[in-house]
Amino acid sequence: MKKYLFLITLLFLSFASAIAAVVQNSPWEHSSPEVMSPVPTFTPGSGPIIYGPIKSFDRERERYGYNPRYKPGMVTFSHNNRPFILVGLDPCETAPPAGDSYNLVEDPTTNTISLPARAWYEYGYIQTLDENGNWIVINLDELFHSMTDWSAYTNFQPYLGTFETADRVAFDADGSIYFRAYPRGFSGSSSVSLGYNLFYNPNGDMQSWRKYPMGYNSFLESPDSYNCDKRAVLIGYSSSAIRVVPTSKPGIIDNLIVGTSAVINDAWQVPSVAPYHAGMVNISMTAGYKTHVVYMDTSQFINGDETGQYYNWYDALTGERGTPILLGSTETCCPDSNKPDNHNGPVITMDSEKRLHVVLGAHQKPLKYTYSTDDGESWSTPVQFSVDYGTYPSLVATPDDTLHLVFRKKVASENNKLKLWYFRKRNGLTWENMGAMVSRTSNEYKYTTYSHKLTVDRKGRLFLFYSYYITHLNSSEINEYMVKWPNDPLPINDNTILISHDPVILMSDTGGDTWRLATTQDFTDKITDLEAYYSFNNSNLTDNANKGRNMAGSVNGYDRDVRGGWNGRAARFDGSTNSISTSFNQNIIFDKGAFSVSCWVKPDSTANSAFVGGRDGITGFNMMTKDGTYIVYLYGSSEGDYPYIQLIDSEVPATIGKWTHIGITFQPTTSVPNGYGNYTGTLKIYINGRLETTSTNQKFDPSSGSLTLGANTLGTGNFNGSIDEVAIYSFVLDDDKIFKLAKFGCSPKAIYSEGLARSDYNEDGRVDYEDLMHIIDNWLGN
Known part of the structure; x- marks a missing residue:
């Protein structure tokens, strides 16, 4: 283990703007039923959600009366188990290089929702629930307008989309709230990018926010069952570096310090994070001061034309980092003679014993699983899953140490149909192939992606966000699409659509045995205030x-x-x-x-x-x-x-x-x-x-x-x-x-989580001498 010199860039309070966001009623709130009665349940494998056969776009809303009082997106949960969902409203321009301009006016009253892969949005919101179980939003436009160093701009548009895996809200042990945003500001008709910024609400009141310019893109580590969110952790990345970005609050809660740590990849690598645009929940797990990170290298092939996937760690207390470890490599369906496949990114989670679990991503090829029982020092030989074709793994652990994996599976026997698929691994047992969760009736080939993200709440319940994007439409499907969404851009080349619609959140409180469409009641039932x-x-x-x-x-x-x-x-x-x-x-x-x-x-x-x-x-x-x-x-x-x-x-x-x-x-x-x-x-x-x-x-x-x-x-x-x-x-x-x-x-504010490490009483991520001394002290009295 080698100690590296590392650079700390301190972004003190003087560089952050104290601002006030407007908390408003949600534009998606309504008083109508959110789902048909009785509420349908779905069983992976034997009873999944199936689209068709008459209409390809008759989905959850048409078949089951799904009309949520919120706009579905990747959901994370604060310490009191309150849901937070970062979303946009009214996409107006896609990302470069296409740069297509359009104005898709969504209708919150009927919940007609358009979801470009990546786009500038007229409005951005963070949705959550108030004390009475009503949905409210933090209006990001008002938040941006209130910033003193952005006062010259008359309008703002955040950059969001189903392919943006960093669109999430995170928390720390003080109840503080964090999110990352990439807005652009307008002066008249001209706009300028305002870069990547970390936004921080110190006391969780959703009113007073501070901004920290980052200078590079980043992921906020998402709450899982056993990662220690005593402090917020970001994983910054660019085409040449992956860096762990720890935060600290010495003295008082308002004094957030963001430190830029040493790069954790080797210099010869061209690192990439996340399985491109779907699946990814976490590429890092933090326990105490130690952050475990997984990534892929896109600089060179290994084992023929496979993509290498790596692990490393960083200790924010000592400044030490490890040496990158090759976990394994995976295949791709679509080899490029110049570089490995950026779809093949790994994902990581952690259980109550601080065992690390990693699924190595692939591109319509076999996924692989590996684990470490010694804090990342050594890893098991990767084992291939019992399915031939997988992409976009999404992995979490629940408090009972069960691992849950959702990914997109290609079914070769059904004309390469692409389904949303579920695996589960109970503690001490092998992986179970639970089967399809979402599919369609027709075997006619359609390229399909779901942009899915699987998360777990503080009580161990599972929440799966997904949307539905397909190509290779036949003539009747093109007509159906144009009637259903007449204001959207027309399908390109008669077979491809750029926009998915009507996102969904499924939830399971049965450990993954059964699932149902998530309603507001599912979120309010387990808030522990x-x-x-x-x-x-x-x-x-x-x-x-x-x-x-x-x-x-x-x-x-x-x-x-x-x-x-x-x-x-x-x-x-x-x-x-x-x-x-x-x-x-x-x-x-x-x-x-x-x-x-x-x-x-x-x-x-x-x-x-x-x-x-x-x-x-x-x-x-x-x-x-x-x-x-x-x-x-x-x-x-x-x-x-x-x-x-x-x-x-x-x-x-x-x-x-x-x-x-x-x-x-x-x-x-x-x-x-x-x-x-x-x-x-x-x-x-x-x-x-x-x-x-x-x-x-x-x-x-x-x-x-x-x-x-x-x-x-x-x-x-x-x-x-x-x-x-x-x-x-x-x-x-x-x-x-x-x-x-x-x-x-x-x-x-920070004691709600079910996922507390056994005997890790000081929550430093280690069961060690200090924990033993506290246990002994408790036994001996006070």
Whole structure:
């Protein structure tokens, strides 16, 4: 292993523009059904989606009533499992060299969508969901207009398309949002390219953005089950270099630093990334500071006319990189005497044991699979898949360590029909050929591509985006096309169309056994919200969960010293009269009964007092010190003679002057309260990440009052000491997530993912001595 000198180009805040984007209602939102009832399900192999036989362009919308309230695209998921989809509206000019000018006015109300391979768009949007399950968008045109160094331009057009595999949104552990854009700006009728830029939203509120010019194209590493997105990682590339581009935020979240690292390919190589225009989800996997990258070399053939595919790594902490390793080579259907095939790019994923898995891409030839169990030091001999013809692999891992692969397969026995195909590999087993997912009835040859991208959400559900592009149309198909999309450019040479239409997202919550057309409900069902979060790192007591639930009230001696709190500043109370209250009623967010509270406290007295007060009459809860220990009171309405007043004692002494993490959870046994308004369930108390008390069969009636810090809701029992990092959830955190909050100061925004490495408690990508010391410390107590 050799340590290389590397160049770090620091793009500090002074080079980034602080800007405000406009969040608007989505133009695709509507109130009509999104799919027919009952919702059809599809089974790979035995029951795929099939187009035809009467009309070639009767697809999901015509056959199944598919009318999504969003525009389908590659979907990624934030830490609270909220979907984000980067799309354009109204393509107006294709990419060079053709440079065809046209104005394709899409109709969001009927969801008629045109998707050029690559094009300038009149509008660009990032779609996501608001608190009420409605689709909203970040308007990129407004975002670009608000940038101070782009103020001379009157109009902007982003460059997007189904062939643009970098059109995605990424996230880090602080809840920050990232995307890459390549817009052009207009002054009158003339335009100028504004280059490749990284856009960064520090706190996830979608309002305040910053821009970092990159100088080259790049991919943002996409969230998978086990890559560590504590920091954003970009893979920059050009015709001569592939470079890992790590980011860091020393000190404060706004101070993003983008570093340009050493090139990871050998100098003699002409590297290329991604399987050209489809399939690719990730060409890199990052765990801790180490980023694993796969790429292909297009400078020379190996093994005859095959394309060589390589692996290398880069450590952002040490600046070290590895030596490129040849993983294998694959064939092409269409050999070029001058250079290897740029369709043959590899893809990579990682499982819970940090084993690396790579599929070597091919061009209508056999795909191959290889893996590493030693952090990329050595690799297995590539094994060919049990199908003869594959292109554009899309690979992810789910939290159960199952690998999922979707690619385009040529079926020679059906006149070379091109189908969207699915393979699956359960942990410890061989690959399963699951079969076709999308096909058509006719065996008449049509060149077909799907521009598919497979992603996985934070709960392990699969989401497959694809579109439909075909050529070699017969006369009836040309007529059908022209009637269906009369405003599109006419098919060229009577057999080729340049534009695909009506994209689709399929989802599976059965591990790939069955799939269905994804509706808005599929996205809202698994959002696990952080309902309120108070870091006290500013003077206005802002809700850092971006729900607008700011606090109000008197805070005596509010500590502005960054050394005063557990993390930055803290709220201090004198034990006399002051407290702070929330601006929301508890029963709004605890309406399902389940909740979790996480906070840090440093008492200056162990007298009976409440640091989190949620009691309102005979409902709610209080978190307190009582008789020298940390306790919880849980309240329930009377079901007979008396209300329920339940004291649950942690039996852990409160120590004056010592920061202590307190976590509580309540898990109801039913999803609705009984006739008295009570939930019955289990309350748990955690002290410094360790489960101390489990109390079953407890009654809880959510309070209709606000939450109070530093006292109970009656304004008595005032707390004397400091409180910091208060986080309130409307779901139950498990033991591991509480442990991470307590032992590592993990951001409350960054603990949702199911894919946490087993025993990697500090999330550095390694199960090592430091993790062992934290485990031992937890066993021995605090």
